[in-house]
Amino acid sequence: MGIRVGKIGIFWLALASCLAQSSISMAQGVAAAAQPAAASSTAVAVPPEIPLVGADAAAVSVPSAANAWGGERTGNEATLSDRVVSYRIDAELDAAKHAINGKQQMTWRNRSDRAVHSVYMHLYLNAFQNERSTFFTERSVLTAHGDSRGRGAVKKGQWGWIELKQVRQSAAPLKWTFVHPDGGPEADQTVVRIDLAEPVPAGGTLTLDIDFLSQLPRVIERTGYFGDFNMVGQWFPKIGVLELPGERGATAPRWNVHEFHFNSEFYADFGSYDVSMTVPSDYTVGAVGEQQGEPVKKDGKTTYRFVQGDVHDFAWVAAKGYQTLDASYVGPGSPKVAVRVIYPPEYLASAQPVLKATLDSLAYFSNTLGAYPYRTVTAVVPPYNADEAGGMEYPTFFTAEGYAKIDSQTADQWEIDFVTIHEFGHGYFYGLLASNEFEEPMLDEGLNEYWDQRMLRERNQRILVPTTWMRRLGMTPTMDVFAMERMSAGLGRPVDPLGQNSWNRLSSSSYGTVYSRTATAMHDLEERLGKEVTERAFREYYKRWHFRHPSVADLRAALIDVSGDAKTVNEVFDQYVFGTAKIDDRISAIDNKEVLPLAGSESKDGKRSEVDADALDKQIAKQRSDWKKAHPDAKPDSGGPFPWRGTVTVVRDGAQVPQLLRVKFADGSSEDVHWNDDRRWARFVFTKPTKIVSAELDPEQKIYLDANKLNDSLTTKPNGAASRRWGADVGALVQAFYAFLVTL
Numbered sequence: 034m035g036i037r038v039g040k041i042g043i044f045w046l047a048l049a050s051c052l053a054q055s056s057i058s059m060a061q062g063v064a065a066a067a068q069p070a071a072a073s074s075t076a077v078a079v080p081p082e083i084p085l086v087g088a089d090a091a092a093v094s095v096p097s098a099a100n101a102w103g104g105e106r107t108g109n110e111a112t113l114s115d116r117v118v119s120y121r122i123d124a125e126l127d128a129a130k131h132a133i134n135g136k137q138q139m140t141w142r143n144r145s146d147r148a149v150h151s152v153y154m155h156l157y158l159n160a161f162q163n164e165r166s167t168f169f170t171e172r173s174v175l176t177a178h179g180d181s182r183g184r185g186a187v188k189k190g191q192w193g194w195i196e197l198k199q200v201r202q203s204a205a206p207l208k209w210t211f212v213h214p215d216g217g218p219e220a221d222q223t224v225v226r227i228d229l230a231e232p233v234p235a236g237g238t239l240t241l242d243i244d245f246l247s248q249l250p251r252v253i254e255r256t257g258y259f260g261d262f263n264m265v266g267q268w269f270p271k272i273g274v275l276e277l278p279g280e281r282g283a284t285a286p287r288w289n290v291h292e293f294h295f296n297s298e299f300y301a302d303f304g305s306y307d308v309s310m311t312v313p314s315d316y317t318v319g320a321v322g323e324q325q326g327e328p329v330k331k332d333g334k335t336t337y338r339f340v341q342g343d344v345h346d347f348a349w350v351a352a353k354g355y356q357t358l359d360a361s362y363v364g365p366g367s368p369k370v371a372v373r374v375i376y377p378p379e380y381l382a383s384a385q386p387v388l389k390a391t392l393d394s395l396a397y398f399s400n401t402l403g404a405y406p407y408r409t410v411t412a413v414v415p416p417y418n419a420d421e422a423g424g425m426e427y428p429t430f431f432t433a434e435g436y437a438k439i440d441s442q443t444a445d446q447w448e449i450d451f452v453t454i455h456e457f458g459h460g461y462f463y464g465l466l467a468s469n470e471f472e473e474p475m476l477d478e479g480l481n482e483y484w485d486q487r488m489l490r491e492r493n494q495r496i497l498v499p500t501t502w503m504r505r506l507g508m509t510p511t512m513d514v515f516a517m518e519r520m521s522a523g524l525g526r527p528v529d530p531l532g533q534n535s536w537n538r539l540s541s542s543s544y545g546t547v548y549s550r551t552a553t554a555m556h557d558l559e560e561r562l563g564k565e566v567t568e569r570a571f572r573e574y575y576k577r578w579h580f581r582h583p584s585v586a587d588l589r590a591a592l593i594d595v596s597g598d599a600k601t602v603n604e605v606f607d608q609y610v611f612g613t614a615k616i617d618d619r620i621s622a623i624d625n626k627e628v629l630p631l632a633g634s635e636s637k638d639g640k641r642s643e644v645d646a647d648a649l650d651k652q653i654a655k656q657r658s659d660w661k662k663a664h665p666d667a668k669p670d671s672g673g674p675f676p677w678r679g680t681v682t683v684v685r686d687g688a689q690v691p692q693l694l695r696v697k698f699a700d701g702s703s704e705d706v707h708w709n710d711d712r713r714w715a716r717f718v719f720t721k722p723t724k725i726v727s728a729e730l731d732p733e734q735k736i737y738l739d740a741n742k743l744n745d746s747l748t749t750k751p752n753g754a755a756s757r758r759w760g761a762d763v764g765a766l767v768q769a770f771y772a773f774l775v776t777l
Contacts, residue, residue, distance in 0.1 A: 082150060083275070086289045088215035090472045092532025092610060093584035098279025102581035113343035113406055114303035114580035117142050118272055125311040125334075126265075126351055131258040133247040133268060141239045141272055145286040148232040149275070152239065153212070153290040154225050157267035160293040161187070161250040161257075162194035165220035167213075171295035171536065193250025193257060197225070197270065201242045205230035215292050215536070223293040224273075243270050252419045259419035261316075261353035262377070266427065267299070269347070274302050274469075274582075281469060281584045291471040294536035296544050298463075298470035298477070303580060305342040311335070312351045319357075319375045319411045320349035321430045341407070343580060344428035345467055350375060350413050358384045362395045366404030370395060376414035380435035383449060387412050387433045390453035397488045398461050401568060402575040410460070412453065424452055426459030440501045447497050454485045465579040473585050474535045475610070479551025480588075484571075486514045486552055515556050515737060522550040524615065524740040532585050532610040553737045554609045560735035561605075561691065562596045570595035585610055604689070609738075614688035618730055619744035621682040621714070625724040628676045629653055670699040672722045679725035684714045687740070695732040699723035725749065 099105075103115030121138045143149050160168035164187075200207045209227045213219065233239040247268045250257045256266035273290030276283040291297060312318055314335045318328075322341025329336045339349070355375050362370040372391055376384045391412055399405050407429050414435040415422040425432045434452045439445040458481045462468070468476035495511040498504045523546040528539045531551050538544045559567040574583070574591035585606075592602045608614035630653065632646035653675075660674040661667070681696055691709040698704075700723040708715055708730075719725065730745040739745065 082147070083145070083286050083288055085153070085212075085214045086276075086287050086291075086472075089534075089537070090289075090291075091534040091537070092473055092475075092530065093282035093586045094611065095282050096586045096590045097281060097584060101277075101280040105577050106580045116304045116343065117144065117302035118304035120269070120304065120306050120308070120347065122269060122306070122308045122347075123311075124265075124269075124308065126263060126313075126316075128261070128263070128313050128316070128351075128353075131249040131263055133249070133265065135243075135245045135247060135269060137241075137243045137245065137269055139241045139243065139270075139272065141233075141241075143233040143235060143237050143239065143275070145275060145277055146235050147286065148234050149229070149239070150232045151226050151228045152233075152241075153273040153288050154227060155267075155271045155273065155290065155293070155299075156195045156197070156223055156225055157271070157293050157299075158193050158195040158247055158250070158256070159222040161253055162192050162222070163220065165218055167215070167217035167221040167223065167292040168295050170218050170221075187251065187253060191251035192248070193253075194248050195268070195270070196246045196248075198244040198246060199242075200227055202230045202239070207241075213292060214290060215294070217292045221292055224290055225270075245270055252415075252422045254421050255425045256348075257419075257422060259416060259422075262355075262416050262419055262422075263351045264348075264413070264415065264419070264422040264425075264432065265350065266348040266425065267293075271301055271346075274300060281582060282586070289469065289471075291536075294471075296474075296538065296541075297535040298474070299346060300467075300469040300471050300582075301345040303343055303345050303467065305340075306344065306347040307338070307340050308347055308349070309336055309338045310349055310351065312337070313353070316351045316353050317355035317357065317375060318349065318351050319373065319413060319430070321347045321411075321427055322407075323371075323409055341409075341429060343406075344464065346427050348427040348430055350432075352377070352416075354378065356381070356384070358388050360388055360392060362392055362405075362410075364396060364399045364404065367395075367399060367406065368408050370405060370408060370410060372410050372412075374412045374414065376435065377416040379417065379437055380414050382437060382439050383414050383433070383435045386439060386446070386449045387414060387453050390450045391457055393492075394454050394457040394488070397491070398458060398484070401484070401487075402461055402572060403465075403579060405460075406465070410457070412456070424456060426456050426463055428460065428464040431456035431459065440504075442497065442504055443501055444497050444499050447494065450494065451485065451489065454488055455481065458485050458488075461575070461579075466575065467580070467582050468584070469582060470535065472534045473532065474547050475531045475551045476583065476585060476588065478547050479531060480555065482518070482548045483552040483555040486518060486556075489514045515553065518549040518552040518556070519737045520549075522546055522553045522738075524550070524553070524738060527609075527613040527615060530609070530611055530613055550609065554605055557690075557736055557738050558592075558602070558605045561601050562592075562598060566596050608688045615686075615740055616688050616690050616736065616738045617686040617740045617744075618690070618692055618708075619684050619686065619741070620728050620730060620747035621684040622680075623725050623728055623747055623749055624680045624682075625749065626678050626680075627673070628678050628720065670724050670726070672700060676720055676722055677724045679719045679721065681717045681719075681725065681728040682714065683708060683717070683730065685712070690736060690738070692730050692736070693732060695729045696725055697727045697729075699726050 118139065118141045122135055124133050124135045126133055160166045197209060200209060207227050207230060209225050211222045212224050212226050213221060214224060249263060249265065252259050256264050273288050276287050276289050278284055289300065306322060310318060311334050314330055314333055318337045320339040321344060322339045325338040325340050355377055358374040360372045362372055372388065374384050374388045391410055395405055409429050411430045413432045415432055423432045423434050433456060434449055436445055436449060439449065459477065462481040463470065463477045470477050495513060496517055497511055498509045523543065529543050531547060570592045573595050574588055577591060578587060589602060589606050593599045596602060630649055632644050632649050634641055634643040656674040683694065689711050694706050694708055694717060696704050696719060698721050704719060706717055727748040731739065
């Protein structure tokens with residue numbers, strides 16, 4: 034969903050009764066009649082012959098077929114994507130009521146090998162029509178078990194919904210029924226099945242003419258209004274995705290269409306949009322895509338037309354008295370990109386930083402993943418009291434954050450940079466790669482978070498001191514960006530695999546780890562594979578799958594193919610993406626023992642001799658005395674006449690991970706050994722002139738997934754350096770303060 038509040042994500046604890054799905058047919062058939070009287074006929078609807086994906090859908094383990102979604106795009110095709118659907122929409126905003134009257138013509142292509150008798154569409158705004166929706170039902174559970182966005186109270190007159198006024202196929206009016214693919218409340222109306230008058234043959238096309246009314250809610254989450262600001266997102270009837278065999282684990286044609294869950298986001302086919310919006314003439318408008326010609330003014334209203342191909346969603350903003358700031362980007366392989374920031378006058382201070390971060394992001398993502406292919410990017414800064422509309426992404430269009438004042442030496446600067454980079458980055462991981470955010474949110478939220486932090490790391494941009502007054506007092510703590518991700522990754526007690534779907538999660542806090550634990554896992558994988566190899570692997574992943582819909586299995590395949598290291602990649606995926614492994618390796622003990630001559634008897638060449646213990650003690654004492662005389666200035670523990678045998682014991686309290694053990698000795702020397710096997714514990718023995726003084730696992734700080742870094746070090750004498758080394762853990766206090774600031 035773009036950005037988390039205070040960097041803490043949102044989850045939901047699945048209601049057992051809702052997820053107890055007795056059968057696929059039951060999920061398809063449970064319905065609530067909420068149609069116009071003319072449409073609610075008692076005629077028996079044609080049963081859908083193509084099943085719906087069930088409520089347990091999550092990370093895919095089998096790679097997609099080479100020809101999935103039309104095959105890899107080479108750049109020589111007539112269109113950037115294999116366009117499945119097109120929308121022509123005429124929309125008029127009633128500014129006083131914050132409502133949109135819409136007329137939509139949708140043309141959809143049946144890619145399957147069989148006739149389609151019914152289609153499924155999302156009516157996302159119905160999530161906000163009452164507290165009986167799936168969204169609100171889950172919210173009541175999840176907000177009791179972790180912080181999240183979307184918690185705002187809804188007062189009288191602030192609800193939102195979408196009403197289908199009429200649906201026609203050619204001249205025939207169609208019937209529709211609300212369904213619940215995930216076993217949600219019967220009152221939920223976010224998914225609708227439309228039964229067709231004539232089936233769509235294999236390879237054929239369907240055209241539907243739809244009249245609808247969209248009532249925006251007071252901004253609750255992602256979309257809505259505040260004052261004269263209207264963020265129009267998820268506002269039109271949108272068809273679900275018909276997946277074919279070999280696509281994201283499908284073995285037969287299936288409809289992938291889920292209810293609007295509290296945590297879930299969106300998944301749709303690529304296509305083209307031609308949208309005209311009529312608004313009051315004193316309103317500023319921005320939208321997905323390119324504006325076509327000059328706006329047309331009539332009777333105090335202005336009509337804008339925006340067109341964009343090869344995207345899978347459309348959103349727009351209409352706000353009274355807003356300002357714009359413009360620039361352009363030119364980069365290898367990209368068209369000239371018009372970059373615009375739309376902002377309220379009170380947040381003038383934010384406009385230039387948002388513009389700069391957007392331009393910088395265009396360059397970084399283009400250089401590291403692939404050239405940006407569109408001609409526009411629009412960033413919107415929401416007004417005060419509409420923060421929940423911020424931090425949200427759509428193709429070529431996103432919302433950022435706003436500040437009346439920005440101290441560039443504090444977290445103000447870092448926050449506005451990070452949110453802008455993060456939302457732009459979704460244009461790649463959500464927009465161009467178009468993964469299924471319902472079922473595999475880590476492919477967007479997690480990978481995007483990882484790539485954002487790589488960009489900040491490349492800029493050497495650390496998290497800054499929280500406030501101006503702290504800076505003036507000389508309190509200027511900073512934190513590495515990946516160290517911060519580690520703090521909120523839930524490494525100590527992971528309960529949900531990263532590859533779990535967006536709704537079947539223990540808690541809101543657990544869902545937050547989709548962002549931070551994915552970023553941390555990818556950081557550690559990069560350390561094991563190498564920076565250059567990882568970058569090549571992600572470029573290959575993007576090359577194969579942009580303008581398609583990859584799965585977790587497709588990401589894993591790209592990483593293995595490029596790195597050639599299936600063992601390492603599979604370990605990380607098995608432990609974290611498909612599992613809930615915990616890593617916690619520790620130094621258990623350091624033991625030093627002087628290697629002295631030993632008493633006893635032995636047989637040699639047929640003769641037995643005995644070393645007398647008393648005589649041996651005298652010999653040892655003399656050797657010590659002679660050595661001290663020869664080394665009068667020797668410091669304690671600096672050596673002696675006898676060597677030392679040091680033993681370091683390491684213990685593994687979690688999953689296996691390759692470890693580097695660095696052992697330091699009293700004479701200043703050190704020795705590195707590798708612990709890369711499946712032993713639960715191990716002893717490493719060193720015979721040296723001096724004692725071991727310290728031992729440390731992961732001395733180069735590469736394994737951020739380790740749940741407790743403070744037990745990675747041990748010394749034979751008290752030494753604060755060991756605990757200070759991972760100051761990021763103490764820095765969690767600073768992070769908590771940052772999180773508090775962001776929630777204000």
